Amino acid sequence: MEFFRYTRTFNFMGKSRVAMIMSIVLVLASYALLATKGLNYGVDFAGGTVVQVKYDTAAPIDKMRDALKGNSLFSGATISEFGTPDEVVIRMKTTTGNVTTDIGDETRVALKGSGNFEIRRVDIVGPTVGAELKEKGVMSLLLAVLGILVYVAFRFEWRFAVASIVALVHDISIALGMVALFQIDVNLDVLAALLTILGYSLNDTIIVFDRIREGVTGNRMQDLESTINESVTRTLARTTLTSLTTFFVVFTLFMFGGEIIHAFAFTLLVGVVVGTYSSVFVASPILLWFGFDVKNYHNKLAEKAKRAAEKQKMRDQFDQGVV
């Protein structure tokens, strides 16, 4: 079976202007969402308490609200369904510091009489820990980007590195925008998903860039635009295939992975789609606009080869005892 057989080159770069406008609109819309709706930080980053309760029958949410009302410890508690009607999570901004009796125990006592239930999960994150996790989270994103930047610059050229980082920022921004739009709880798992998107989107970009690099070194007559077009076309089958398989996998995770992995799978799902798009329509055109100079690159390569050859020659001479 074949989706694409390479017969002719598609003019991707001709469409890049349209794509760029779309990207800019999407990214700006994402920032607008982040500014207005904002991220819905979960307990991991904001601190607070989550108690997951499972009842024998449908959870009596109204009764539970009444039960929690009296105590100031539970002020601002929200109760929402979690996957099935039997299961709910109670989210609170408050935490307690006592080891022996904590807010989870208090909740158990308060809910007594609301039905037959089991407390399946209690997450308490104190404010200092939350702030620390947030700081570490931001640091990890920055460090990952920095590490990748250095590696790509080393393996390719700085313009490639910058182009791939722009694509990454594009992907992460849109993914965050969607997370804000659907008011997904931002916890550590969403951060992990963002970092995975980072790696995944970069994967895609690098496969395309690798082809461009190959095209540039292989054919010195062609201009950059046609080289990019050809490279993107030639990798199109792979891009589609891999995106599809990854999409399948993440989609099953999203559908059947259970409520607790939902946020992770959702973020990743957005990332797979955006990441595929960006490697073709964002990263490559930027390369073009940055004025990646094919001739200059060739000269550099030639220079490098020449130096290597000279070194080799000297070494040979040395081995033969001429010098």
Place this chain on the structure above:
Amino acid sequence: MKLNYRIVIFALAIIFGVAFSMPSLLQTEGGKKVTLGLDLQGGLHMLLGVKTEEATKSRIKSIAASIKHFAERNDILIDGLSFDETGVKFEVLDSDELSKFDEYLKEVEGSVISKVGTIISLTLTEKEIVKTKKEAISQAIETIRNRLDQFGLSEPVVAKQGEEKILVQLAGIKTQEEEQRARELISRAAKLELMAVDEDRNARVYNMSDADAAAYGDIILNDVKNPSIKYLVREIPILDGGMLTDASMGFDQNNRPLINFKLNAEGAEIFGDFTGRSVGKRLAVVLDGKVYSAPNINERIGGGSGQISGNYTVMEAKDLAIALRSGALLAPIYLMEKRSVGPSLGADSIKASLVALIGGFVLVIIFMLVYYRLAGVIANIALIANLFILLAVMSLFGATLTLPGMAGIVLTVGMAVDANVIISERIRELIYEGKSMHKAIEEGYSNAMRAILDANITTLIASVVLYAYGTGAIKGFAITMSIGILASMLTAILGTHGIYQMLETRITKSKNNKLWFGIKG
């Protein structure tokens, strides 16, 4: 069919993978297995803070106690012995005896001694306070570890995290009661103090405020069984649990559980001296600020052993003995973070993630098969081998499999197959260009190699950062991702290459590109 080094390495890797993943897959008795994370098997994760300022306070308090004992032993009259957050102050009544303290106080580490007239004050240096705080943390870790080791759970984790946090992880907690017990055991101060009841003023205790008591150098403590009963005791204890050498559960004549304790030589001496001096008075046995009993002293008690009776169940008495034996917490601990997962939720998570894993896996396998035919079969062999190797390596290192870790495996499946897609596409391209089968395979691999390496290394960079900065479950994700990527280089690149090389003559002879690579021509 030709053997080549690649296929040999690949075969060895598969044997390794299958052999070492068996203990985890079949859950055999022996052998190294993957540990399930707390989120999958249920358990308790806590991050505890230490109120270190309390450690300084109790250090100063015990210095005061020792000064008092020294004075009494040497018949030096002192007055106004008091302490605050930084030091101790007292007055020596006979100024001729001032110098008697010099030698003794010099031995108190990290302190500065100043004399104004007959008033001696001792303050701890800043450095000493920092040191005391640090010791409080390491002592708390040691104590909690000791207690949990005796609690009977398998492999409790107690570790220092950062500068002053304590990480406690208890896997396999099954019930709410068990969790409650563990938490009580961990947080119990288990501070035993033997204190003298102030018999001169005790009669007035019900009319006294805390401030009144403090004016006499006393404090008011409640009875453990009946909080309305109050005792007025001297604030500076006769001795504390630091001089305890052993504690165990026993029974009294009515077969009620109690705790027997033994004191070390120094403690026994102090205890003997005190009881000898205080016949007819009462001794309060105080545990964590509550009076457990206050028996009359009938005679001098030597030997240095005693009992704490209370209204406890056998289980409580046992836990209390553990706590006393492991030593008191120098400073109280408090909860900074807690994650507790019930075993039923863990089981549900395993089920759901297995469904996702198998579902995703089957989809990918079918897809590769339909799209690439035999090349797809080869890729699928590599994929399955990858999973085995991943599991084997994780088992060998005793790595922890968390829920995000399961997601990491699912993603590895996607990434590993990507390498084979890239390679197969390259080979197809070269076949179209009319290259010979040998050239198509070799060049296909060498062309694809750079891209795959670059892509994998960048993903690896992201995983390593995730591991370094992630906590708990997220670390599990980074681990499976990293191992999965590395294993995929072995299976998807080296392994499949070996298979192609082995089958090359057959592929060339068959001339059936549709069967082998799913393409016409």
